[in-house]
Amino acid sequence: MRNLEKHVLVVDDYNTMRRILRNLLSQIGFSNVEEAEDGGSGLRKLRERSFGLVISDWNMAPMSGLEFLKEVRSDGQLKETPFIMITAESKTENVVAAKAAGVSNYIVKPFNADTLKKKIEAVLGDL
Amino acid sequence: MPSQRLELSEGEYLDIEETLSANARGRAFLRMRDQRSRLVGVAEVRRLVRDLKEMLPELTAGKDTREDGQVHILREELKEMSAYINQARREIAALRPTDGGANRIMAATGELDAIVSATERATSDILNGAERIQELASKLPRDGEAGAIAEEIQAQVTEVLTACSFQDITGQRTTKVVNALRYIEQRVNSMIGIWGVDETAPPLPANPLDTRPDAYLMNGPAADGGPSQDDVDALFEKLGDPAALSAATKPDASPLPPAAAKPGAPVSTQNEIDALFGAAQ
Numbered sequence: 001m002r003n004l005e006k007h008v009l010v011v012d013d014y015n016t017m018r019r020i021l022r023n024l025l026s027q028i029g030f031s032n033v034e035e036a037e038d039g040g041s042g043l044r045k046l047r048e049r050s051f052g053l054v055i056s057d058w059n060m061a062p063m064s065g066l067e068f069l070k071e072v073r074s075d076g077q078l079k080e081t082p083f084i085m086i087t088a089e090s091k092t093e094n095v096v097a098a099k100a101a102g103v104s105n106y107i108v109k110p111f112n113a114d115t116l117k118k119k120i121e122a123v124l125g126d127l
Numbered sequence: 128m129p130s131q132r133l134e135l136s137e138g139e140y141l142d143i144e145e146t147l148s149a150n151a152r153g154r155a156f157l158r159m160r161d162q163r164s165r166l167v168g169v170a171e172v173r174r175l176v177r178d179l180k181e182m183l184p185e186l187t188a189g190k191d192t193r194e195d196g197q198v199h200i201l202r203e204e205l206k207e208m209s210a211y212i213n214q215a216r217r218e219i220a221a222l223r224p225t226d227g228g229a230n231r232i233m234a235a236t237g238e239l240d241a242i243v244s245a246t247e248r249a250t251s252d253i254l255n256g257a258e259r260i261q262e263l264a265s266k267l268p269r270d271g272e273a274g275a276i277a278e279e280i281q282a283q284v285t286e287v288l289t290a291c292s293f294q295d296i297t298g299q300r301t302t303k304v305v306n307a308l309r310y311i312e313q314r315v316n317s318m319i320g321i322w323g324v325d326e327t328a329p330p331l332p333a334n335p336l337d338t339r340p341d342a343y344l345m346n347g348p349a350a351d352g353g354p355s356q357d358d359v360d361a362l363f364e365k366l367g368d369p370a371a372l373s374a375a376t377k378p379d380a381s382p383l384p385p386a387a388a389k390p391g392a393p394v395s396t397q398n399e400i401d402a403l404f405g406a407a408q
Contacts, residue, residue: 014295059345066341088348096375099366108356
């Protein structure tokens, strides 16, 4: 399967951010994009079908992005799923905690389309 | 003219004493002199003790006076403190008028919530417009001058879209302020309840704090001058080394640059973080 054909799951509690990400992913060439509002619903979607990439916010409730990432990495069926954290949390301890939990890459908000594309390529390879 | 009293030197005194000690009558004189001197000394000590006894009631009475003064000062200080606490109680009570709608803290919280809602609506409108422009631009011919213009329109629309992510950032910042105001409101209500200013004060929630396991890591957007994507990339690159990551997760050690090693400190550069993911960046 070509990378652009992979299903992408966007997880963010802000509708605006989900909409922006969906649009940017569409511009990059991803046509299979689904959305979830927090880690819990994201986890349910991941267990319903196969996704080739997860792009998740951190600060969500009730399940945060970090907890969501840990759940994904501890699930035998999901643990290899590429996972990009996209968040306004940019302090040292945040990056260290996300890396320790197994995040594939880390994007700081506010971001631009070029950064998003580069990080996706860094995780999936050429698009 | 007054006669000057004769003083003996130490040598003259010892010579006379030796002369007197040379015979029995002289030695008897010296013994009697010593005995009389002791008696005078004892009488002097007794006189001093008697004088002290006589002075004691007077001295004790003085101490009582001083203690009374100290107690008076303490009493005055306590009265001042009491007045100050009462004033604080009145001021705290004034923060929560009887009309709930007029509560200044609640009003401020409501205003901030309204700002978040308004910016969310405005952002949604901007996104609608941007997406409509995208749609129209996609109908332009893909070649020639029109194609170049369509491409430029798409690029500018993308800029508009990403700029709209401000709503997420400002929303998170505002939420932090709202939470701080709510916390203050809860504390004020708690103080009012404790002091009995208002018996109708609602009880505090069992646990008003964020209970998510990683709540301590969620600080929201950094202030101006905070870490950039380059800073985060640089840190991420450093953490690509398993040993560095292991060391960074220990509470007492960090492989990070000194400026970034402290919790909460901005991270290093984006390039350093990119290296965490190897050459694939």
